[in-house]
Amino acid sequence: MISLIYNILREDEKLLIQSAKNLNLEINLISTDKLILDPNNFKFNYKLILNRCLSNFIGDQIVYFFETFGIKVINNSQVNHICSNKFLTSLFLIKNKLPTIPFLVFFNEELIDEVTKILNDYPLVLKPIYGSWGRLLAKINDRDAFEGILEHKRYLSAPYHNIFYTTKYITKPNRDIRVTIVGNRIICAVYRENFHWISNTARGGKIRLCNMDKDLENLCENLIQKLPLGIYGVDIFEFNNGYLINELNHTIEFKNIQKTTGISISDEIIKFCLQNLNND
């Protein structure tokens, strides 16, 4: 039996439940509203946890808690560590010599000109180190905008908004590529097409199946070799006849891809859970 922990049950989780039923696997649903992570009184009658928390911060606490007591969680804390913080993702990618977008982090607004020089002029992109769905991303076209946005960030309440994670703006076709990886396998690649510079499907991006060429396949195979085994949504930009890895996502949303392509990502995730159960 696997236990699926969630805070909001979305269509993605319903697809996972259906896949588990189809594969004759018992699935136990746990809402975080009912959980008390008390190490002294918790009944650890779980074999494997599938973390599907919509809230990344809540999900992190769950992963660390169960791992502390020897219970396997998918995705595990190593995967979460690489994916949940965009600065750490970028560091992971350059450390492993994987192609990514030029980036830096700074903490003081007075360094704007130096930062702009290092990243070879505007436009730039400013992103919160935590977050998803293209939330609070800013494309910065000039110095006035840069100054204004940094001042706004100073007044946001979460301290991580004072970490100015900045990347070069990449001029790409009106799309990016989302590659879904489960375990050591590439499940599928899709284009997410959008005339807005943010291609995320949460922002209205349309999905179309992408036939991977050899370069893209090699890049993803190379990435799989470097990553801890897990479930990933890899966002890739096409650039200068090559590819750049933009982001790694770890609690992937797949319902739109599954609906459009007919490829059952939920089945693949449940099969991956089963493999992990059987490996114990």
Next chain:
Amino acid sequence: MNQAECPICGSQISFQSLLEENELLNCESCNNKLVVKNIIGNNITLEEAPHIEEDWGQ
């Protein structure tokens, strides 16, 4: 088939499938997002879905 009232527009929503607590739903009348707050027997209580938090997503 179970029914529950939309807490925003008051329309009756019918459910064919089994619901779970904190399941996300859409009201077809007012198009607002709702979540299942409680399921006690056949009584289902819905509430307005929480607003997006900064750490939500993939």
